[in-house]
Amino acid sequence: MFSLRMSTTSTTPAASSAFTGTSSYSSSLAQVIARAVAFAQLPITLLQSQQSNLTAQQTEVQTLGSNFSSLQTAFNAIATATGSSSYSADSSAPTIAAASLTSGAQAGTYSVSITDIGALTNTVSSGGLSTVSNPYVDNISSSSAFTLTVGGSTYQIAGSASTLSALATAVNASGAPVQATLVNVGGSASPDYRISIQGTQYADSAIQLNDGAQDLLTPLTTGSSVTYQVNGQPATPVTSTSRSLAISPGVTVSVLTSGSADITVAQNAASIASALSSFATSYNAVVDELVKNRGQNGGALAGQSVLLELSSTLSKLSNYSAASSGSINSLADLGLGLDEKGHLQFDSSTFDSAASNSLTAVLNFLGSETGGGFLQTASSALTAVTDPVSGIITQQTKSIGSSLTTLNNKVSTQQAKLATFQANLINQMAQADAAIAVLEQQASQITSLFAAQQTLSKAING
Numbered sequence: 395m396f397s398l399r400m401s402t403t404s405t406t407p408a409a410s411s412a413f414t415g416t417s418s419y420s421s422s423l424a425q426v427i428a429r430a431v432a433f434a435q436l437p438i439t440l441l442q443s444q445q446s447n448l449t450a451q452q453t454e455v456q457t458l459g460s461n462f463s464s465l466q467t468a469f470n471a472i473a474t475a476t477g478s479s480s481y482s483a484d485s486s487a488p489t490i491a492a493a494s495l496t497s498g499a500q501a502g503t504y505s506v507s508i509t510d511i512g513a514l515t516n517t518v519s520s521g522g523l524s525t526v527s528n529p530y531v532d533n534i535s536s537s538s539a540f541t542l543t544v545g546g547s548t549y550q551i552a553g554s555a556s557t558l559s560a561l562a563t564a565v566n567a568s569g570a571p572v573q574a575t576l577v578n579v580g581g582s583a584s585p586d587y588r589i590s591i592q593g594t595q596y597a598d599s600a601i602q603l604n605d606g607a608q609d610l611l612t613p614l615t616t617g618s619s620v621t622y623q624v625n626g627q628p629a630t631p632v633t634s635t636s637r638s639l640a641i642s643p644g645v646t647v648s649v650l651t652s653g654s655a656d657i658t659v660a661q662n663a664a665s666i667a668s669a670l671s672s673f674a675t676s677y678n679a680v681v682d683e684l685v686k687n688r689g690q691n692g693g694a695l696a697g698q699s700v701l702l703e704l705s706s707t708l709s710k711l712s713n714y715s716a717a718s719s720g721s722i723n724s725l726a727d728l729g730l731g732l733d734e735k736g737h738l739q740f741d742s743s744t745f746d747s748a749a750s751n752s753l754t755a756v757l758n759f760l761g762s763e764t765g766g767g768f769l770q771t772a773s774s775a776l777t778a779v780t781d782p783v784s785g786i787i788t789q790q791t792k793s794i795g796s797s798l799t800t801l802n803n804k805v806s807t808q809q810a811k812l813a814t815f816q817a818n819l820i821n822q823m824a825q826a827d828a829a830i831a832v833l834e835q836q837a838s839q840i841t842s843l844f845a846a847q848q849t850l851s852k853a854i855n856g
Contacts, residue, residue, distance in 0.1 A: 445805065462776070472760065475666045478644065480663070483657055485658075501659055502642070543600070549568040596619055619635060620639070729741035
């Protein structure tokens with residue numbers, strides 16, 4: 395009879411993780427080791443199960459974060475649609491003038507009368523100068539410095555202007571309100587390249603290029619200003635150096651030819667309807683993802699408080715109602731209603747009817763992100779979820795990440811202890827097995843000795 399005492403330390407070198415003995419009890423000793431190690435492994439298995447659960451939760455939170463990010467994008471589209479993009483501009487004479495809108499445009503009709511579309515000043519290098527057959531080799535002057543005059547302003551052209559091509563490049567880089575190009579007035583048989591310098595503003599601005607000894611340009615056309623009136627004002631037409639006319643904040647008219655055109659700026663509901671429809675689609679994607687985590691067989695976040703927080707956010711969006719007594723008091727009045735599954739369904743006919751009755755009422759209900767209404771409420775609710783620092787998704791991700799780090803450290807510590815425990819146990823069993831093997835050998839020798847004595851005794855007595 396003998397007993398074994400387990401110890402966390404060993405005075406002999408640790409044996410390999412696989413126990414092999416020589417005694418007849420070695421297989422039983424190996425079974426003892428396996429059962430002890432398996433029992434010691436149970437806390438680690440539990441920790442690893444917790445790791446798996448947290449990893450699944452982390453993945454699901456990331457999925458919900460992506461869904462809410464898409465919902466935030468859809469919300470931003472509504473905010474954009476209620477701004478400048480809710481306006482459109484039409485021209486009664488698009489061949490005379492076309493209009494474009496930017497932020498600040500307001501509804502109204504603008505009568506624009508174009509009395510003169512203006513002209514650009516045009517010049518070309520004179521014919522008595524050096525003939526240039528190759529603009530990349532030759533120049534109209536041997537000078538290394540030129541002075542460009544545009545109206546009352548002068549610009550120094552110096553540096554690498556040794557060829558006609560380089561001179562045109564230097565003129566364009568001078569900052570002067572001109573555009574230089576090269577033209578061949580001699581044909582392919584006898585090339586004669588000239589530099590053509592045209593003003594970029596519609597104004598009577600004389601253009602001249604001098605090489606220090608002579609003027610190099612011949613005027614072709616004299617520029618003139620664009621003149622126009624808006625709603626018959628002022629009595630003396632306004633002048634402009636551009637054919638792009640800012641006739642009102644956010645309203646720009648592009649002049650095409652002389653004549654009159656009525657520019658009508660009005661709000662339209664098409665972009666708002668499209669944005670609301672996209673918002674419903676993104677909202678429903680979040681709803682479906684949350685449903686996956688509810689119930690007895692719910693997903694990784696089943697029973698977690700974050701589900702309640704996120705569901706509360708959706709409720710704030712879908713159940714928003716205005717405090718006013720206007721014609722639009724809820725999302726349902728805009729055609730956004732909840733079905734039996736909690737999905738938002740967009741009814742375009744309901745929206746079209748509401749917008750047709752009063753687009754102003756629709757816009758007042760929606761409001762803005764900072765000026766009240768649905769958009770301000772929705773902005774606050776979504777920011778509480780998606781904020782990259784303090785949002786629910788960010789905080790939940792950090793919390794799970796911290797728990798995973800703690801678990802990883804615990805698992806590593808426990809695995810190290812288990813390895814030590816297993817090594818010590820194998821060592822002890824190896825020593826026990828060796829002792830048993832010695833005893834078995836001694837027993838075998840004694841048995842053999844008794845057998846020999848009995849045989850000898852029988853021989854003597856016989």
